[in-house]
Amino acid sequence: MRILSYCKINLCLEVLGRRPDGYHDLATIFQTVSLGDELILKPNQSSCIRLLVDGNAPTGEDNIVHTAAKMLLRSKECGIDIILRKGIPSGAGLGGGSSDAASTLEAVNKLCNLHLSHEHLLTIASSLGADVPFFLYGGTAVGRDRGDKISPLPYRREYYFLLHVPPFRLERKTQRVFAALQPREYTDGTFTVQLSRKIAAGQQITNADLYNSLFPAAVRVWPQLARRHDALQEITHQAWVLSGAGPTLYTIVESFQVGKKLLEDLRQLDGQSFLVRSTPVAREYQDL
Ligand SMILES: C[C@@](CO)(OP(=O)(O)O)[C@H](O)COP(=O)(O)OP(=O)(O)OC[C@H]1O[C@@H](n2ccc(N)nc2=O)[C@H](O)[C@@H]1O
Numbered sequence: 185m186r187i188l189s190y191c192k193i194n195l196c197l198e199v200l201g202r203r204p205d206g207y208h209d210l211a212t213i214f215q216t217v218s219l220g221d222e223l224i225l226k227p228n229q230s231s232c233i234r235l236l237v238d239g240n241a242p243t244g245e246d247n248i249v250h251t252a253a254k255m256l257l258r259s260k261e262c263g264i265d266i267i268l269r270k271g272i273p274s275g276a277g278l279g280g281g282s283s284d285a286a287s288t289l290e291a292v293n294k295l296c297n298l299h300l301s302h303e304h305l306l307t308i309a310s311s312l313g314a315d316v317p318f319f320l321y322g323g324t325a326v327g328r329d330r331g332d333k334i335s336p337l338p339y340r341r342e343y344y345f346l347l348h349v350p351p352f353r354l355e356r357k358t359q360r361v362f363a364a365l366q367p368r369e370y371t372d373g374t375f376t377v378q379l380s381r382k383i384a385a386g387q388q389i390t391n392a393d394l395y396n397s398l399f400p401a402a403v404r405v406w407p408q409l410a411r412r413h414d415a416l417q418e419i420t421h422q423a424w425v426l427s428g429a430g431p432t433l434y435t436i437v438e439s440f441q442v443g444k445k446l447l448e449d450l451r452q453l454d455g456q457s458f459l460v461r462s463t464p465v466a467r468e469y470q471d472l
């Protein structure tokens with residue numbers, strides 16, 4: 185089985201407060217977009233999990249794909265051979281590892297005939313990471329609690345986005361950005377409610393609707409991010425927003441043609457830029 189496993193952006197991300205378990209309560213709107221990792225999975229008779237990684241992600245047992253497969257195959261006869269080819273930049277706020285993990289859960293469930301329910305997979309996904317359950321839905325969806333309680337929104341319109349991934353990286357980035365957040369930056373979820381109503385009604389959304397409470401905290405962690413954000417606005421004359429805990433920034437573009445022109449203009453910046461479209465699903469399947 186071959187899978188193209190898409191990444192996400194957060195159209196809106198509000199932090200409501202800190203939880204007793206050290207996590208934060210979120211109100212966020214996820215959207216999958218057409219930049220993906222390739223996963224090739226084949227069941228084997230040897231009852232072991234073999235993973236080959238091509239690209240910038242941990243190898244072997246340190247990869248979340250391995251952990252996801254192991255959680256399903258513990259004490260099962262079936263084993264699995266997996267090849268992961270990274271197309272999604274790692275540690276960028278695009279949820280690449282979470283997407284790979286959810287794709288692995290779905291694929292192993294099918295290939296090894298485990299017949300686990302969607303609810304069962306959601307519980308396992310949530311234990312793998314706060315972002316993983318969303319990728320069992322894909323498209324557009326609201327995330328609440330740790331971001332793992334998902335309510336899908338109808339997918340009414342296609343959008344083009346420019347993503348810019350600056351070359352800054354940091355170990356345990358998400359944890360550090362949340363730690364840099366100040367209580368005065370908490371909001372009450374109103375932005376998320378307003379934007380989800382607009383999406384549900386099929387109205388066109390614009391850059392003015394997008395919001396991310398983590399931007400000031402991300403700038404505290406990467407002071408260079410503020411300059412990069414300004415440079416993007418100056419080059420494109422558009423507003424740019426942070427995805428997740430960053431450092432990826434993105435903007436809605438009015439068409440593929442406008443996006444292509446702006447993508448050319450972004451070549452003067454180091455890092456990576458992509459022109460993507462929204463997708464109604466988290467992954468595409470192709471039988472081998
Ligand atoms: C911030 C978001 C927004 O979509 O995206 P990314 O930038 O990572 O892609 C996610 O909530 C990230 O989800 P995920 O990457 O799965 O996070 P986890 O591994 O579960 O958590 C990593 C760390 O982030 C912090 N964390 C995460 C989620 C949350 N609701 N509150 C938190 O405080 C905690 O310190 C936790 O230890």
Ligand SMILES: Nc1ncnc2c1ncn2[C@@H]1O[C@H](COP(=O)(O)OP(=O)(O)O)[C@@H](O)[C@H]1O
Pocket residue numbers: 240241242246247248249273274275276277278279280281282284358428430
């Ligand atoms: N399959 C994977 N792809 C990417 N990163 C992975 C994977 N498995 C484990 N990781 C680890 O998870 C961290 C977060 O990765 P990723 O999901 O790409 O970022 P983000 O949380 O910023 O969206 C990486 O820095 C890497 O060490």
